[in-house]
Amino acid sequence: MDPVWIVDDDPSIRFVLEKALARENLATRSFTQAAEVTEALAEAVSDGQALPRVLVSDIRMPGGSGLQLLEKLHAEYPQLAIIIMTAYSDLDSAVSAFQRGAFEYLPKPFDVTKAIELIRRALQESEGEKTPANGEGELAAPEILGQAPAMQDVFRMIGRLSQSLVTVLVTGESGTGKELVARALHKHSPAAQGPFVAINTAAIPQELLESELFGHERGSFTGAQTQRRGRFEQADGGTLFLDEIGDMPFDLQTRLLRVLSEGQFYRVGGHSSVKVKVRVIAATHQNLEERVAKGLFREDLFHRLNVIRVRLPALRERSEDIAVLTKYFLKNSAQQLGVEPKRISNDALAILSQFPFPGNVRQLENTCHWLTVMAPSQLISSHDLPPEILEKVAAAHAPGHAAHVGLPHAIQDTAAAQLDAEPSALSSAASGMGGGFLSNSHASPAAPAMAFPDVARVHMADAGQEDWTVGLVKEAQKLLETQSGAVWDVLSQKFESHLIRAALANTAGRRIEAAQRLGIGRNTITRKIQELHLDDGARSGSEHDTV
Known part of the structure; x- marks a missing residue:
């Protein structure tokens, strides 16, 4: 059985999702209206076939709305993760979608990369571990939790x-x-x-x-x-x-x-x-x-x-207790809200363990309440953590670990949410950056781009045998000392600028192909080229490529 089903009366939406999912080696099956989906599911059940794991559905379609389909399928197939998408996003439809059991709400137009990432997370959730039966594995409810030496005292x-x-x-x-x-x-x-x-x-x-x-x-x-x-x-x-x-x-x-x-x-x-x-x-x-x-x-x-x-020690003095406290608070939050307890990934726990938590255990408890309500899936990933936590951990890592590691995982996660590129495209972009990423550290990020480099002739050796991520962290250190408050925007713009330049050079300036290799939408690359003032450098090779 194809793991992802798509239902939308717009053929262009179906085509884009089908192609993007095919690049991810995910089989799909598409429908134009809700009635076709319910009929296909009934046939699958009667024939003993495996059901799809994710359904991506539009709201407004002929023959029945996506919200009606959502309500029906959530009642009959609760294990099916349903993502609702619509071009008519408003508060009422968003609230209604979540109340009826939607995994996530995706307003149109959407970035294809983010849509694929969301579908992947839904797939992971559908095959996630089950809650232990008969109370097995449940956390005890002691008066005070803590294994750190300070708490043992x-x-x-x-x-x-x-x-x-x-x-x-x-x-x-x-x-x-x-x-x-x-x-x-x-x-x-x-x-x-x-x-x-x-x-x-x-x-x-x-x-x-x-x-x-x-x-x-x-x-x-x-x-x-x-x-x-x-x-x-x-x-x-x-x-x-x-x-x-x-x-x-x-x-x-x-x-x-x-x-x-x-x-x-x-x-x-x-x-x-x-x-x-x-x-x-x-x-x-x-x-x-x-x-x-x-x-x-x-x-x-x-x-x-x-x-x-x-x-009593501050939570930053007993960071080894954050994992068990987080799981305990997630369980408590779920009980208070009457929902299924959420699980948390090791990556997310690692980031939480590095956050200083100025509000201590109370702040961690409030964070778990927030995640119980706001995280779209049952498995909380690093992407689901509050932005202030991701930004604080990323900033703390930049100066302290530059000599030992590349980008902190928190920065990688945040960047991946914007630029979830295919390995080949990212490799090309990294090669294209080389030492050039740091060469214009004092130039304005809004300055017109130069002509695209010949990626085939640029190698990592140009960076002085340094890993390009180490160079990026060094650049972050320099900016943190001179441009407080603007470092995130400056580095993000530089990173995106070099990545897009490398992709365009690799495709001879063809934007659609560059966007596909990067794994982002064509509207996204067009917007980024305009925002980063790359038009002058891109125009000669892209006049024939309408996006």
């Missing part, structure tokens, strides 16, 4: 404190999971049967924080209609977690110190002391020693809280 600390009710100060950057540690300390303590009460002292206005902590008596202030128990009373016999303690107002620090010292306090407006037995765990992302030195935090309170300190 945290686990050991929690274990040592499990028989104690001593006051603990948890420090670490925002998003590292300080409340999770506080909950674990409570759960594995003699006070585990008591309540765990958490309050973020930075999130409550100063005029309300005192009442939140200590409660108030009826009539103590306007709006106090009844007596109210504060967080200390609510946590009696258990644990009170004071998050962002470094932001507590100075005058309230005095009251907190008295409670910690005496184990009793007065409600706001009250005259009788209230005694409580509460284990206090405080947390902060700030340097309390510095705040003490600046007079912003009471030194005696600092020493009262800093009996035992547990420091």
Whole structure:
């Protein structure tokens, strides 16, 4: 059975996709309307034949819309990946396509390279690994995940404190999971049967924080209609977690110190002391020693809280944990959204492991939520990662690894999304670049192109025996020092310019043939020639070649 089926009433669309897929050694079968597809699928089922793995369908066709076909096929053949394409792209049709189970939505006109890449990803998804049955292989749900040595130190600390009710100060950057540690300390303590009460002292206005902590008596202030128990009373016999303690107002620090010292306090407006037995765990992302030195935090309170300190490492200090955290968060996100959990490729995990995650574990969790919603396939590839992650990792690699490697994989992935060339075409382009790629490093990217080089006479030896990708990284280093903020655009334009020049030289200036060899659409190469101001150099060899 042909793995890819195409249904579109436009013969030119069918022809382009058929030829492009044939170059990828992918067999196709084409139809002009939805009824033909449903009939062919029914025949395949009755004859015991294998079903197609991907269907590429237009929306507007005679005899039934692509959205109706999508809804019907998704219900009857849920394993079939369906890509919807349309020249009338709008919000309603896009939303409707995804709601009815589309693998991806492809607006026309589309770049053929991107369309083929999307079809390939759909094919990979259709033969991807299945979710383990009977719960096999499911990730456990521990309180805190981590195999890094720094996290093992945290686990050991929690274990040592499990028989104690001593006051603990948890420090670490925002998003590292300080409340999770506080909950674990409570759960594995003699006070585990008591309540765990958490309050973020930075999130409550100063005029309300005192009442939140200590409660108030009826009539103590306007709006106090009844007596109210504060967080200390609510946590009696258990644990009170004071998050962002470094932001507590100075005058309230005095009251907190008295409670910690005496184990009793007065409600706001009250005259009788209230005694409580509460284990206090405080947390902060700030340097309390510095705040003490600046007079912003009471030194005696600092020493009262800093009996035992547990420091949580930033995620960049435990990058080996990113893989297991990512899989865990993807599973959780899927459960929350009621969808099938997505898998993540090793390439994507490698890029995530190199990202510094300034927002720490919380940022990684949010990224997994984003991927669960936005990644088109069940297998998340490097192309699916948020652009800010790809760009940050690529920029970080350029100066640091130039002496050892060529292009970082993140840059290769990003470039491939634009120029997914065939090996032969890319090889020719690389040969054509040689040392010339770096020869005009200070020229404007918009300058008119020179005549196309004779690719047959240009060899990698011209680059001084250097791999051309190493030269590219060196160029990136130079630009990063002199043109901050424009490096990506400058290098992208140079790369595309040299690649298109090499392809045109290889085809004697015939644009359509050059586009086919590069694996991009004819509209794309025309647009790029105009954007990169290559017309002057291309005109002599391409006047006869209408795109």
